[in-house]
Amino acid sequence: MSEYVLEARGITKRFPGGVVANDHVDFNLRPGEIHALLGENGAGKTTLMNIIYGLYQPDEGQIFVDGRPVVIRSPHDAIRLGIGMVHQHFMLVPVFTVTENIILGAEVVRFGIVLDLPRARQQVLELSRRYGLEVDPDALVEDLPVGVQQRVEILKALYRDARILILDEPTAVLTPQEVEELFAVMRQLRDRGVSIIFITHKLKEVLAIADRITVMRRGKVVGTTTPDQVDEQKLAAMMVGREVVLEVQKTPAKPGPVVLDIRDLRVEENGVPVVKDVSLQVRAGEILGIAGVQGNGQTELAEALTGLRRPQKGTLVLDGKSMPFNNARILIENGLGHIPEDRQKHGLVLPFSIADNLVLCTYYKPPFARGWQRQPQAILENAERLIEQFDIRAAGPMVPVATLSGGNQQKVIVAREFSRPIRFLLANQPTRGLDVGSIEYIHRRIVEMRDQGVAVLLISAELDEIMSLSDRIAVMYEGEIVAVFDADKVDKATLGMYMAGARRQGDDELVAAGVRTQTRA
Amino acid sequence: MKTPWRTFFRQNRGRMIAAVALVLFVAYAYNRNAQITEAVLASSLRQSIPLILGALCGLIGERSGIINIGIEGQMLMAAFVSFLVNVKTGSLILATIAGVLMGALMGWALAFMSVTLRIDQIIGGTVLNMIAFGLTGYFYQVGLATKGKFQPIAIPLLSKIPIIGPVFFQNPPLTYLTLVLIFVVHFFLYYTRWGLRTRAVGEHPRAADTLGIDVYRMRYMNVTLAGMLAGLAGAYLTLEAVGSFERMMTNGRGFVALAVMIFGKWDPLSAWGAALLFGFATALQTQLQFMGALQIPHQFIGMLPYLLTIIVLAGVGGRTRPPAAVGQPYVKE
Numbered sequence: 001m002s003e004y005v006l007e008a009r010g011i012t013k014r015f016p017g018g019v020v021a022n023d024h025v026d027f028n029l030r031p032g033e034i035h036a037l038l039g040e041n042g043a044g045k046t047t048l049m050n051i052i053y054g055l056y057q058p059d060e061g062q063i064f065v066d067g068r069p070v071v072i073r074s075p076h077d078a079i080r081l082g083i084g085m086v087h088q089h090f091m092l093v094p095v096f097t098v099t100e101n102i103i104l105g106a107e108v109v110r111f112g113i114v115l116d117l118p119r120a121r122q123q124v125l126e127l128s129r130r131y132g133l134e135v136d137p138d139a140l141v142e143d144l145p146v147g148v149q150q151r152v153e154i155l156k157a158l159y160r161d162a163r164i165l166i167l168d169e170p171t172a173v174l175t176p177q178e179v180e181e182l183f184a185v186m187r188q189l190r191d192r193g194v195s196i197i198f199i200t201h202k203l204k205e206v207l208a209i210a211d212r213i214t215v216m217r218r219g220k221v222v223g224t225t226t227p228d229q230v231d232e233q234k235l236a237a238m239m240v241g242r243e244v245v246l247e248v249q250k251t252p253a254k255p256g257p258v259v260l261d262i263r264d265l266r267v268e269e270n271g272v273p274v275v276k277d278v279s280l281q282v283r284a285g286e287i288l289g290i291a292g293v294q295g296n297g298q299t300e301l302a303e304a305l306t307g308l309r310r311p312q313k314g315t316l317v318l319d320g321k322s323m324p325f326n327n328a329r330i331l332i333e334n335g336l337g338h339i340p341e342d343r344q345k346h347g348l349v350l351p352f353s354i355a356d357n358l359v360l361c362t363y364y365k366p367p368f369a370r371g372w373q374r375q376p377q378a379i380l381e382n383a384e385r386l387i388e389q390f391d392i393r394a395a396g397p398m399v400p401v402a403t404l405s406g407g408n409q410q411k412v413i414v415a416r417e418f419s420r421p422i423r424f425l426l427a428n429q430p431t432r433g434l435d436v437g438s439i440e441y442i443h444r445r446i447v448e449m450r451d452q453g454v455a456v457l458l459i460s461a462e463l464d465e466i467m468s469l470s471d472r473i474a475v476m477y478e479g480e481i482v483a484v485f486d487a488d489k490v491d492k493a494t495l496g497m498y499m500a501g502a503r504r505q506g507d508d509e510l511v512a513a514g515v516r517t518q519t520r521a
Numbered sequence: 522m523k524t525p526w527r528t529f530f531r532q533n534r535g536r537m538i539a540a541v542a543l544v545l546f547v548a549y550a551y552n553r554n555a556q557i558t559e560a561v562l563a564s565s566l567r568q569s570i571p572l573i574l575g576a577l578c579g580l581i582g583e584r585s586g587i588i589n590i591g592i593e594g595q596m597l598m599a600a601f602v603s604f605l606v607n608v609k610t611g612s613l614i615l616a617t618i619a620g621v622l623m624g625a626l627m628g629w630a631l632a633f634m635s636v637t638l639r640i641d642q643i644i645g646g647t648v649l650n651m652i653a654f655g656l657t658g659y660f661y662q663v664g665l666a667t668k669g670k671f672q673p674i675a676i677p678l679l680s681k682i683p684i685i686g687p688v689f690f691q692n693p694p695l696t697y698l699t700l701v702l703i704f705v706v707h708f709f710l711y712y713t714r715w716g717l718r719t720r721a722v723g724e725h726p727r728a729a730d731t732l733g734i735d736v737y738r739m740r741y742m743n744v745t746l747a748g749m750l751a752g753l754a755g756a757y758l759t760l761e762a763v764g765s766f767e768r769m770m771t772n773g774r775g776f777v778a779l780a781v782m783i784f785g786k787w788d789p790l791s792a793w794g795a796a797l798l799f800g801f802a803t804a805l806q807t808q809l810q811f812m813g814a815l816q817i818p819h820q821f822i823g824m825l826p827y828l829l830t831i832i833v834l835a836g837v838g839g840r841t842r843p844p845a846a847v848g849q850p851y852v853k854e
Contacts, residue, residue, distance in 0.1 A: 076733035091728035
């Protein structure tokens with residue numbers, strides 16, 4: 001028995017275009033440990049794992065399993081060597097049952113071709129019992145919450161007798177409670193001898209669960225350490241290569257007059273109310289955070305406020321002027337800034353250049369247009385100025401935004417929205433999927449906007465983000481605002497109770513806080 | 522009390538009502554005129570054969586992620602090749618095999634275009650149609666005739682049952698073969714390893730790929746196999762239904778088959794029901810024209826099946842969900 005179940009020595013991977021995703025990377029995994037692989041987006045973590053899982057071939061280097069050199073040409077080879085991978089984007093067929101998903105590719109058959117679903121179902125049940133991963137083998141995957149889908153993914157690997165489990169950013173899609181459940185599962189797997197590689201860029205999680213930590217930066221391994229030798233600050237510095245300010249620095253808010261005033265907003269989806277008579281006031285110079293587990297009406301609320309969806313009921317007043325719904329342009333011209341939840345779908349036109357994306361809200365007005373004619377020179381100059389000012393890392397203003405990293409794409413959106421004279425900013429999941437450096441940057445900019453007197457509504461599923469940025473916090477649960485707090489008078493655990501629907505403030509309190517117009521009958 | 526029966530009835534209310542109405546209607550019609558009723562029903566089944574074969578061809582392709590709008594062309598080419606082989610050799614069996622192989626070749630060509638070359642699949646299918654229209658039109662010579670066609674075989678006992686006997690059990694061999702194939706495809710799609718993998722490849726090819734399933738191979742295999750079914754439909758047209766070949770003899774059946782596939786929600790048995798409905802519309806149309814019963818110009822009555830196609834495609838058949846990855850070329854990482 002070798003000291004390591006898995007070892008990668010001197011792995012180098014170059015991509016066409018000269019990018020070196022992995023540069024002589026050494027990595028090893030001991031039996032029965034949770035080894036965190038930490039790094040910013042684009043540091044080469046996923047590339048390394050894809051090499052180990054046989055999705056890519058390394059240009060140089062050697063992989064050893066149980067001390068023996070191996071060549072992994074495909075996922076098939078990896079599975080045979082006992083390596084299982086849970087991808088960041090789940091690899092599940094939504095319309096299949098749990099059982100069907102688990103056995104796919106390793107089916108139990110009779111007569112060589114006919115599926116033996118009853119026996120497969122039995123095996124899945126046994127497996128889920130043995131590892132304490134509870135699932136309904138007959139449920140359709142599309143009906144399951146994300147946390148359970150992830151369990152199915154883990155079972156899929158275990159069903160193939162994986163001894164080495166790669167989890168690629170497994171917590172990115174989970175609620176705080178689900179993360180806790182996942183960690184419990186990971187510990188249990190480790191105690192049963194499964195070795196786990198845990199890929200992430202979240203520092204707290206690494207310190208909470210890892211036995212060892214390897215940090216990567218720009219395709220290279222920076223070092224390997226253990227949680228008792230480092231803290232968040234040190235890890236962040238290793239990841240980014242410089243000191244990082246993790247705490248958001250801000251002075252107390254100086255709230256001015258109400259800028260955004262919504263009353264009794266009601267949004268229905270197929271006749272079912274998803275936003276239930278929500279009222280909110282956001283003042284100039286304050287950040288109101290909306291906390292809540294994803295899917296409690298935040299998306300629909302944001303769409304209604306940004307002109308993307310017509311609510312069934314309600315009024316919207318911006319800076320004292322009554323606004324029509326479902327008209328993004330009027331809202332934008334009256335001072336709305338929007339960082340959308342899904343930057344690639346709603347924030348950018350991916351094939352367009354940076355320059356064009358930077359004028360998406362203003363392209364039809366001078367100086368970017370004169371009558372029906374666009375003014376390429378003005379658009380280009382605007383782009384050059386903003387690229388400089390917002391530190392967008394790109395080969396030039398004319399490259400398509402699709403080629404930028406997530407952090408730089410988000411900077412393009414921030415540059416576009418913040419360079420206009422806005423009065424109200426809706427920031428919906430502004431740092432989702434970004435690395436520490438970019439998060440720091442975006443947070444600083446949002447606080448700057450607040451200090452310039454912009455009213456900010458922040459929607460985020462990251463409780464840490466809500467806690468550190470907001471001046472006031474409203475909790476949304478099943479389409480309703482169930483509580484409002486001053487940010488300095490509440491802690492995470494309390495918010496968690498409200499987010500889970502275990503508690504709600506009394507109607508009188510809510511009316512007094514301005515988030516309801518009347519008590520319920 | 523909530524018995525399983527009641528739940529079953531509630532879930533299938535529409536179908537139950539339709540079934541009862543159908544039985545009553547057939548009984549009424551049979552009572553009025555037994556001969557015509559049997560003739561119309563038998564004709565419905567005959568008309569439905571190429572439609573269900575085409576629909577199965579489309580369904581197997583789409584279930585694995587490839588749109589096939591070249592079914593019309595596949596059928597037409599196969600019909601033509603069957604015709605030529607029959608004219609040269611006089612053998613019905615050889616002609617059928619030739620038609621089926623031609624269908625497979627056309628299917629393979631579609632797979633090559635959409636999997637290997639990653640051409641837009643709609644264009645790939647259109648290419649098949651253009652090739653078929655062009656080649657058959659160019660090489661067809663007037664005056665050739667087939668040497669015979671498949672004759673009905675009455676199945677002992679079963680064929681004596683009123684209505685059902687004459688409709689289902691006095692048919693030529695390709696019809697029987699098709700009826701068996703519907704159930705074979707159904708079984709394979711839902712109860713075998715091949716079926717599970719096929720559906721996975723059509724829904725989430727990357728997931729299948731990470732589990733070691735060769736997406737390209739599955740798609741090649743399925744579209745080629747499916748082409749054989751369209752080939753069989755072509756052979757059916759020349760060797761069993763008509764006994765000859767004419768230019769453009771498929772007459773849009775390949776496209777109607779797509780409507781049948783959608784109306785049947787990409788499910789073989791439901792598609793068969795849809796095919797019978799379309800077959801019935803065609804048979805009724807012919808019968809109405811024949812009898813001259815209605816004082817409507819025959820062109821309008823002739824529109825019946827196509828009108829039905831438009832209505833179905835416009836979404837009257839309820840909300841249906843095609844396989845998620847259909848039409849998207851798969852690119853390995």
